[in-house]
Amino acid sequence: MGKVVTFGEVLMCLASPGSVRLKQSKSLDIDFGGAEANVAVSLAQFGEDVSFVTRVPKNDMAELALMSLKSFGVNTHNVQWGGDRLGLYYFENGAVYRGSKVIYDRDHSAMATIEPHTVNWDEVFKDADWFHWTGITPALSASAFNVTKEALKAAKERGITISGDYNFRKNLWNWGVEAEEVMPELMNYCDIMSGIHPDVDVVKEKVSDALYAEAGQQMMDKYPNCKLVVFTSRGSVSASHNTWAGALYDGERVYRSITYNLTHIVDRVGGGDSFMAALIYALRNYETKQEAVDFATAASTL
Amino acid sequence: MGKVVTFGEVLMCLASPGSVRLKQSKSLDIDFGGAEANVAVSLAQFGEDVSFVTRVPKNDMAELALMSLKSFGVNTHNVQWGGDRLGLYYFENGAVYRGSKVIYDRDHSAMATIEPHTVNWDEVFKDADWFHWTGITPALSASAFNVTKEALKAAKERGITISGDYNFRKNLWNWGVEAEEVMPELMNYCDIMSGIHPDVDVVKEKVSDALYAEAGQQMMDKYPNCKLVVFTSRGSVSASHNTWAGALYDGERVYRSITYNLTHIVDRVGGGDSFMAALIYALRNYETKQEAVDFATAASTL
Amino acid sequence: MGKVVTFGEVLMCLASPGSVRLKQSKSLDIDFGGAEANVAVSLAQFGEDVSFVTRVPKNDMAELALMSLKSFGVNTHNVQWGGDRLGLYYFENGAVYRGSKVIYDRDHSAMATIEPHTVNWDEVFKDADWFHWTGITPALSASAFNVTKEALKAAKERGITISGDYNFRKNLWNWGVEAEEVMPELMNYCDIMSGIHPDVDVVKEKVSDALYAEAGQQMMDKYPNCKLVVFTSRGSVSASHNTWAGALYDGERVYRSITYNLTHIVDRVGGGDSFMAALIYALRNYETKQEAVDFATAASTL
Amino acid sequence: MGKVVTFGEVLMCLASPGSVRLKQSKSLDIDFGGAEANVAVSLAQFGEDVSFVTRVPKNDMAELALMSLKSFGVNTHNVQWGGDRLGLYYFENGAVYRGSKVIYDRDHSAMATIEPHTVNWDEVFKDADWFHWTGITPALSASAFNVTKEALKAAKERGITISGDYNFRKNLWNWGVEAEEVMPELMNYCDIMSGIHPDVDVVKEKVSDALYAEAGQQMMDKYPNCKLVVFTSRGSVSASHNTWAGALYDGERVYRSITYNLTHIVDRVGGGDSFMAALIYALRNYETKQEAVDFATAASTL
Amino acid sequence: MGKVVTFGEVLMCLASPGSVRLKQSKSLDIDFGGAEANVAVSLAQFGEDVSFVTRVPKNDMAELALMSLKSFGVNTHNVQWGGDRLGLYYFENGAVYRGSKVIYDRDHSAMATIEPHTVNWDEVFKDADWFHWTGITPALSASAFNVTKEALKAAKERGITISGDYNFRKNLWNWGVEAEEVMPELMNYCDIMSGIHPDVDVVKEKVSDALYAEAGQQMMDKYPNCKLVVFTSRGSVSASHNTWAGALYDGERVYRSITYNLTHIVDRVGGGDSFMAALIYALRNYETKQEAVDFATAASTL
Amino acid sequence: MGKVVTFGEVLMCLASPGSVRLKQSKSLDIDFGGAEANVAVSLAQFGEDVSFVTRVPKNDMAELALMSLKSFGVNTHNVQWGGDRLGLYYFENGAVYRGSKVIYDRDHSAMATIEPHTVNWDEVFKDADWFHWTGITPALSASAFNVTKEALKAAKERGITISGDYNFRKNLWNWGVEAEEVMPELMNYCDIMSGIHPDVDVVKEKVSDALYAEAGQQMMDKYPNCKLVVFTSRGSVSASHNTWAGALYDGERVYRSITYNLTHIVDRVGGGDSFMAALIYALRNYETKQEAVDFATAASTL
Numbered sequence A, B, C, D, E, F: 001m002g003k004v005v006t007f008g009e010v011l012m013c014l015a016s017p018g019s020v021r022l023k024q025s026k027s028l029d030i031d032f033g034g035a036e037a038n039v040a041v042s043l044a045q046f047g048e049d050v051s052f053v054t055r056v057p058k059n060d061m062a063e064l065a066l067m068s069l070k071s072f073g074v075n076t077h078n079v080q081w082g083g084d085r086l087g088l089y090y091f092e093n094g095a096v097y098r099g100s101k102v103i104y105d106r107d108h109s110a111m112a113t114i115e116p117h118t119v120n121w122d123e124v125f126k127d128a129d130w131f132h133w134t135g136i137t138p139a140l141s142a143s144a145f146n147v148t149k150e151a152l153k154a155a156k157e158r159g160i161t162i163s164g165d166y167n168f169r170k171n172l173w174n175w176g177v178e179a180e181e182v183m184p185e186l187m188n189y190c191d192i193m194s195g196i197h198p199d200v201d202v203v204k205e206k207v208s209d210a211l212y213a214e215a216g217q218q219m220m221d222k223y224p225n226c227k228l229v230v231f232t233s234r235g236s237v238s239a240s241h242n243t244w245a246g247a248l249y250d251g252e253r254v255y256r257s258i259t260y261n262l263t264h265i266v267d268r269v270g271g272g273d274s275f276m277a278a279l280i281y282a283l284r285n286y287e288t289k290q291e292a293v294d295f296a297t298a299a300s301t302l
């Protein structure tokens, strides 16, 4: 089996310790996130050979980021050094009646200022048979959008399986276009797609199989290359009680996991990422789609 | 006596704890710096009524910055809310054969993007009789330069005493002009100036009175409004041993402090700032220039 | 609108970290409390101009206390320096079957030994239009009682609105009198009063409007200056589950908030304080009493 | 060999971590001190059977104090429970040009309010053959003075060897008498005495044997029961460089240790205490006075 | 009343802080455990005179272990110094869907290599009237088994009451025999026994009195010296919700406690130990068996 | 250029924080060491492709060890999983008159119990052109000795350059033979050798070129395969002041570095390791032996 490549931004997460508020914090714990980096880490922990492609500035904080990725076994040989700063976000854990809080500070990051034609895709995709990306990367800037397109084209040309997570966040898109205008061109490269497109309306919870099939089919009609549509469904029972379930539609039928009850949720950031990672792993290593959706849902509750 | 106004950027300092390297750190201690903010804090601690003017984004990290300033008694009523991010720097303490390390990440900060004609100088300078600024602020961006000029003009019109610290740092000036081209216009507003201009050559240590007088006179010839030239002189005996001394030239004679030996220096960042703060305080509260230079030098060794 | 003045003791809180027991703790986190200081901080955070009057010894711990108050924007210019020690309490968070624990060590504090005729009430009440106090202060000592009376008289003479929180704690009163003997004289200065008097019997939970009206009217009959009686009602469903609601009686009718369910309560100390602060703020800034009680109850659940 | 008894106050030490200033500290590390408790701990660590007698309030902080003493093997069975508070002090480590800082908060402590005739000296001195005390205890209050006298009388009656450390600190004596008026009565019980009486003038450093002999003889003339006079001599070369030496005079000759150079002193509090503990141990377990002074000086440099 | 002796291994517990995983931890908090040491600590805290007998290597970590025991008042005079290492375990707190985790590293410990005929039982059992042991100690090694037998024989000869906890853990027994082969010989020394023998089948929850009586009687038939059989019953309602109850059978009737609901369980390790300690204390100090079982169950929920 | 292989034990280092003593520590910081692992990490940081071969148990602590190695870029694919425990040592930083302290607890570790014929040397040495080992590994146990011999034979057969560090520590050798009996057989495989054999007497400091040449020649006579003898020389001026220098002898002449003064040494463990790593790197990447010894010495002072 070949290696998996993911492409995106690695963000430094500066979190106030325990349940202290950012506004009362005296120190910040360092961690690293970013949807595609999270997926790479999870895949490496499942034992996959995975390479993460990004751009980081030549400084200690970026080295710390790469050391963290490497410690989990992610290959960082194709990371590009350059740019001025590492994108970051401040994080505060929620409690009782107040939710978690995230303050992003990642504009002008090294990844947002990546230049087209600077990545050697031959080297990146050598021995690769899977490419994963999300809609967060093209949202960063026009040039990040262009480099994402380069990546998708290069992957497609090499016959590599492509999975993409729409991951729509309205306020991320501020480089002058609407997501709806430009994302379809990128989504159309995907063999597997997650994060339902905003045009396609699915009530998130208590969805019948028929509804999933209908929504999935709409996607397939719109994106003819797509062979599998992925759904995750989170229901907020209370601030500290969620339900969690996954589903797949392959053009023929719907495969659903059981619904998990998550109480005392410590941290819901990244749930979608670990689901995608587990799904990619399972699609590559299990026999059936039912096994895949079961594994992915279970793995993302841990 | 009226109040003192300082104007500049407040930076969040994220420091690895103790003597841990940034590259091996798991958490970062939060502190706040910036030359003009440091001066404001020191002055407030000496008991002066001091107002700090800056621009910060509307988020928790900026609130933390202002809470820190307020906790020392600095008035922040004239701070402007706006912009996208709080400038920051990462800091690592030195040890044995390696020095301290600073990684700046403050481009595109709220202060760098401050807009001309947005500050109400009438309100800022109400009851003020002293204004302090440094060459770091005009270095940030063209608009920061312009707002600094606004501030100087407004202060001059109101007959306020102006002290300025040239504080030349070549790599700070990257908005398209050389410091030498534009700083003279600003320096000319100063009654008191520190941080010798790069054109004026002074060997930092073992300087004779005559040399200080010559250098000071050159400044006064160039900047006819200047009534007092301030010198600080740090000699690095070793990584953990410095000497420290101050001097003033008032057009007539040179006033010098004794030379201090600083061993086991924990943190040399900000020495110049605490000297300036102590000098401003002393010029306002002591009788003679000799007392002023003695107090300023002694206070900045603590 | 004028400023608010609160008067009382600021206490240093030394808390064992997380859920560690005091008896097993190796370090103590520093925080600051005290009912009137808490009210001042909350009011400052709502944007009110608020001055806190107290007495603290001339040492570093007291400076830390004032720095904390100042960081939240509380004016401490009228704090009196003197006395020997800062009152303090040790605090341990509860868990499962054991509750929180507080060990007071505040006898002989600077505030308890404040002397009559040492506070300049002209300066304290300059530009003030609201004064808040609680029954904790007169409980400290005979002299603290006398200075509280001074404050109330001075406020009344200047036509300032007075709110008081009876805040009865039997074991606090140990300077030789019973609360019941001396408090009525002080309560009689209040325009608004909270913390029902022990003589007035109200079953705390599941109270009908009629009962509140009756209890409120009893207070008004006893204290003819009183224009508003404030009730808060906490019901302990379990160690980690409380209900919380507020009510007002203005001589004509009862205004009630909805009842909140608080699960996973981290820290119930100070709930009454933040209610009072929010109520004062709301009475000053909202149109109706209904809005005031709604805001105060909601704000004190956060 | 019998057990050693020490009698005095155990103080909670609340220290800012590392070299952080108290005024900037967010937490305080808990430790325990007090001259006589320190001596007890050191003796227990040398393997002596030692009982510490004091009075502490019935609360968690006092239990923590006793747990600390017990962890080092000190017997606390004769500690008296009672009083309102545990005496404490805040501690800040020094650095470069600023020294260490201690803020005492121990007035009205349980030990200061100990009552005469409440200690069962029969039980305390059962199996004891040595009693150690210092001049700090009688300085606390009139009643502490009286109980110290009780202890000395009881020890003398039982033929127990008594060692005392004058430990003069002028500002400790504030219960209405001068140390000089009342200490001689107590000192006269001592077989061994340290901490030269203020009347007896000894230049601390570079002292000749003759001078020590003269000073020692003066003491012996004044206190006829005294059989051994103990001298420690600390010379401050710089803030981080001290010399340290000890000497004994037994009425016949002077025994001196070598002089140690202590660089990078972390913490000089307690040096005198660990000297006394080591001396008591050595006098009980070594053959000669020369060995004793050598051991005590060496042990107190570690 | 005489003293209680317990005999077993003290283990260093190295726990990741808070709810951090071991695999992501940067530091480990030090604590100490071991069933018999836990029982000793609890008994000492109830005020019993208790001596703990074990074997530890001559190093700082073992001294730390003994200091911890001593701080709670446990007598460690009969601890034997020797062997190469202190047994330890790594501990991780559980959260949501994942349980707590323990990694043992205690093979070849000082206690496992204790030699027969090296303990002075005369000294150990001087003034003792109670001996407590558990099945964990004989599981460690053949020599630990033999020394346990020595201890039991010595206690029996001196007429000391013996309580034992079967504490069966299959994977602990790896020195070449099955527990069932050798434990009966040891259990037969017990007057009081807990931790039902694997042969005796008792459904843990919802047990009727009759069933307890039957199981207890089976034990008594098998071990004729036994006068009291102890049962504890934990029911796992969910990962964070347990029920907890205790029962005794004395050959005549069953005494049962009420059933406690334990929610938000922080740490269930050691529940059985604190039950046994409280039971021993209660059997020695209360009048009736009903009081004993009530006290033991209640005390072990705190 | 090919990859470098190192073979040995990775040890978990559990260090008391800052300058706290182990005997007073409440937590331990986790780090990882071991001479060969240190060399691998340093080489990876210089940019070499390096694979570390060892044996670790299948548990979280071992995973943490490998994550640490991977974070620095060391390849751990050839690590063998097995055995019962990860070797560890406790570490305490020294201060003033007391030195650093190390307590080893690594007997019976996974590495000490590695079995002959279980490593696939073909895979290990694929693409390798350098092998580094030290005398610490064969000291662990007879089987570790045998596997080291296997490794050396396999490397020699493949024409790989071999560097070895004698690293003699008498108390490490306790599996039944003396180092002198068995080490020569292993040393004889080396092309480059460091850590002078105990038979060869070299006064460590102030050594003339002639002496180095003589000692080097003695080694070469004894071990005919050796082409380069490496010397490091540390002189202890005081507890916090060392000198440090390196030298090479290649059979023809001596190459010496300058002598460095190291003051305020924080941590001298591993100095020899970082010298060897830097030397291997320099011999592979620089032109001359003089450059190599200069680089190695300079790099190991940082």
Ligand SMILES: Nc1ncnc2c1ncn2[C@@H]1O[C@H](COP(=O)(O)OP(=O)(O)O)[C@@H](O)[C@H]1O
Pocket: A008, A009, A010, A011, A033, A034, A035, A036, A038, A106, A136, A137, A268, A269, A270, A271, A272, A273, A274
């Ligand atoms: N600029 C960015 N680049 C990459 N990932 C990002 C970025 N901003 C936020 N994220 C990631 O978005 C993810 C949150 O989304 P997700 O896991 O799908 O949860 P949810 O289902 O709640 O949306 C996190 O992994 C976070 O790290």
Ligand SMILES: Nc1ncnc2c1ncn2[C@@H]1O[C@H](COP(=O)(O)OP(=O)(O)O)[C@@H](O)[C@H]1O
Pocket: B008, B009, B010, B011, B033, B034, B035, B036, B038, B106, B136, B137, B268, B269, B270, B271, B272, B273, B274
């Ligand atoms: N963008 C900035 N705005 C304000 N101050 C800054 C900025 N960047 C660096 N500084 C300040 O520069 C100061 C360092 O200069 P100074 O105290 O004069 O020491 P030195 O004499 O070593 O130059 C610090 O106060 C630091 O906070």
Ligand SMILES: Nc1ncnc2c1ncn2[C@@H]1O[C@H](COP(=O)(O)OP(=O)(O)O)[C@@H](O)[C@H]1O
Pocket: C008, C009, C010, C011, C033, C034, C035, C036, C038, C106, C136, C137, C268, C269, C270, C271, C272, C273, C274
């Ligand atoms: N001496 C004191 N001076 C001021 N406030 C005190 C004093 N002692 C206790 N307090 C305060 O009492 C308050 C607790 O009361 P409150 O908030 O009304 O809660 P509750 O409703 O549970 O009584 C806290 O704010 C605490 O800081």
Ligand SMILES: Nc1ncnc2c1ncn2[C@@H]1O[C@H](COP(=O)(O)OP(=O)(O)O)[C@@H](O)[C@H]1O
Pocket: D008, D009, D010, D011, D033, D034, D035, D036, D038, D106, D136, D137, D167, D268, D269, D270, D271, D272, D273, D274
């Ligand atoms: N109230 C007190 N009771 C007991 N000891 C005290 C008290 N106040 C201060 N100390 C002790 O005084 C000692 C400091 O004196 P010492 O060790 O003799 O050093 P020095 O030689 O510098 O005077 C410390 O042990 C400190 O704990």
Ligand SMILES: Nc1ncnc2c1ncn2[C@@H]1O[C@H](COP(=O)(O)OP(=O)(O)O)[C@@H](O)[C@H]1O
Pocket: E008, E009, E010, E011, E033, E034, E035, E036, E038, E106, E136, E137, E167, E268, E269, E270, E271, E272, E273, E274
């Ligand atoms: N080698 C050992 N020696 C002594 N005690 C041990 C050993 N290994 C585990 N333990 C102890 O086992 C106990 C856990 O058992 P217990 O308290 O009976 O709880 P449970 O009822 O869940 O089994 C803990 O006290 C732990 O410290």
Ligand SMILES: Nc1ncnc2c1ncn2[C@@H]1O[C@H](COP(=O)(O)OP(=O)(O)O)[C@@H](O)[C@H]1O
Pocket: F008, F009, F010, F011, F033, F034, F035, F036, F038, F106, F136, F137, F268, F269, F270, F271, F272, F273, F274
């Ligand atoms: N069992 C072991 N396996 C590998 N390395 C070890 C072992 N025991 C100690 N060490 C290592 O020995 C080294 C110390 O030696 P070195 O760096 O040569 O310094 P020095 O010159 O002072 O001897 C450290 O790297 C330490 O990690």
